[in-house]
Amino acid sequence: MFENTISTAAAEQFYNRLGIGHDRAEVYEGLAKQQGLAALDLRPGQRVLNVGVGTGKEHLQLQAAVSSAGAAFGLDRSPVMLKLAYSRTGAPLCQADARRLPYASASVDRLFSSYMLDLLAAPDLPGLLAEFRRVLKPGGRMALVSLTEGVDWPSRILVGAWKTAFRLNPLWCGGCRPVQLAALVERASFAPVQREVVTQLGFPSEIIVAER
DSSP states (O other), X not given: OOSOOSOHHHHHHHHHHHGGGGGGGHHHHHHHHHHHHHHTOOOTTOEEEEESOTTSHHHHXXXXXXTTTSEEEEEESOHHHHHHHHHHHOOOEEEOOTTSOOSXXXXXXXXXXESOGGGSOGGGHHHHHHHHHHHEEEEEXXXXXXXXXXXXXXXHHHHHHXXXXXXXXXXXXXXXXXXXXXXXXXXXXXXXXXXXXXXXXXXXXXXXEEEO
């Protein structure tokens, strides 16, 4: 795994420019996101946190699943993404750094984060996962979706080309690079940890489901 990636400021600028164009990624990310959402096993009345809300498409589904009896809230670094997500959902959202979550300990039943951990530098990941564990209630569940290593020849070819582009200029890849998170999640004291890889148009995504 590449240890480092673009800076937080560069990532914010990139996704501010990308804006609603980020929805186009659904053609290769949508299937994994849907499986991650389903794995949360959301129920009416629960409190769910979306870390990296993006344009808000998945947040609409979180809201519907917990109903008016629950609460779906979230954060993003990009003010453009937050504006788009709020226009779609009207949800309580905030601009914040995921490495320092502005939420109380043991305050959420479920946590969802898609295509964000593959954007962060490797040294930041243990602290980030500790924050995820901190805000989850005992027995709470999280689902993480990320770009990962290839598992068959089309996905290996795609990831090989992705890594070449990343080495030349990480911004060509939006700062994202393939990660494998299961071992890190286990070391962060989550259990059990389940991992599945889903490919869509040759793009491999890792779905990690774990409980506090």
